[in-house]
Amino acid sequence: MARRQTDNNEFMAAARNAGQQLAAAFQPVVPFLMQAGASMAAYTVGLTGAQVAGMALRVSCATPVAGPIGGLLGVGVASAMAGQASIKCRQYLKDGTNPLLHPWKGVRTDDLIVDALLGVALFKVMGGRFRSVMPSDLVKVGAIARESLPAPSVEYATPASRIExxxxxxxDGCHHCGTRRGKLIGDHMPPNKHMQQTVGMARRSLLRVPFVKPLASALNIPITPPRQRFYPQCESCSxxxxxAVRNNKLRMVFHETLHRGGKSQAWHFAGPFLGLRHYTGTVGGTSSTATSNRGGTGYQRRS
Structure with missing residues (x-):
């Protein structure tokens, strides 16, 4: 009985020692993951806020000039937020300071500017499109649109087209909202009603004058209505x-902020990359300048 008790104690001691060694091995990774997570969360909030602002100002991804500019500003603000979230998280790990008590304390203008510029550059390099940050206009090509198919007529998509x-x-999901759930609709872009109106206006315009068409062709000016294409769409957006088309009204919808699909991964990685700019790590398990008073995480003070 005594021997069994001794064996149990030795086993518990060995397990406790192994747990401590495992915790020590992963301890340097914890600050890294926390800062990356805080940056990602702040970046997501910033991009979502850009959509909300676009909805309030009636600026969609299809709005000329204002759409791309609004998206660029949204990415810049979200990137600055990601950087500040990483800094505040680092400060919390170092001395336990609650970042919500004094959110503006220690905020440096140069950090905000550099993070915003780097975020915009990363977003673009990773394939992001600034206009896609804005909400989708339902009568225009959506923010999530990546690929489409030719629509030879105003009729519904053929079985072969529906497979594709x-x-x-x-x-990629619905080209307006990004969802992959529900019934698939082959969405004509531009909508059929708009195409009919465009054709009618063209017939009543100067194109009826004999010399206008040859002149426009010589100057490479498009005079025919745009060709329609099929985009994947969900039933709700349809x-x-x-x-919106029937009542001739502007109708916008939010799309997934961190959309997964198409060629762009900028939604996912630009934010965490910005946060890791402020990660300083550890040296040999002990900070080279200052050690945290909270559990000895060995977190460095940023120079």
């Missing part, structure tokens, strides 16, 4: 779009 649209829908 299903593939795009599964990969129903809202029908109402």
């Amino acid at each position: 649209l299903r593939r795009l829908f599964s990969r 129903q809202k779009q029908s109402s």
Whole structure:
């Protein structure tokens, strides 16, 4: 009985020692993960705020000039927020200071500017499109649009086209909101009603004058209505779009902030990269300048 008790004690001691060694091995990774997570969260909030601002100002991804500019500003602000979240998280790990008590304390203008500029550059290099940060206009090509198919007529998509649209829908989601759930709709862009109006206006315009068409062709000026294309769309956006087209009203929808699909991964990685700019790490398990008073994490003070 005594021997069994001794064996149990030795086993518990060995397990405790192994746990301590494992915790020590992963301890340097904890600040890294926390700063990356804080940056990602702040970046997501910033991009979502840009969509909310676009919705309030009636600026969509299809709005000329204002759409791309609004997206660029949104990425810049979100990037600055990501950098500050990383700094505040680092400060909390170092001395336990609650970042919510004095959120503006220690904020440096140069950090904000550098983070914003780096964030904009990273977003673009990673394939991001600034206009896609803004909400989608349901009567225009959506913010999530990546690929499309030719729409030879105003009729519904053929079975072969629907197979390809299903593939795009599964990969990229609805081109307006980004969802991959629900029934697939082959969305004509521009909408059929708008195409009919465009054709009618063209027939009533100066194009009826004999010399206008040859002159426009010589100057490479497009005079024919744009060709329609099929984009993958969800049933919910399709129903809202029908109402918007029928009533000739602007109708915008939010899209997924961290959308997964298409060629761009900028939504996912630009924010954490900005946060890791402020990560200083550890040296041999002990900070080279200052050690945290909270559990000895060995977190360095930023120079």
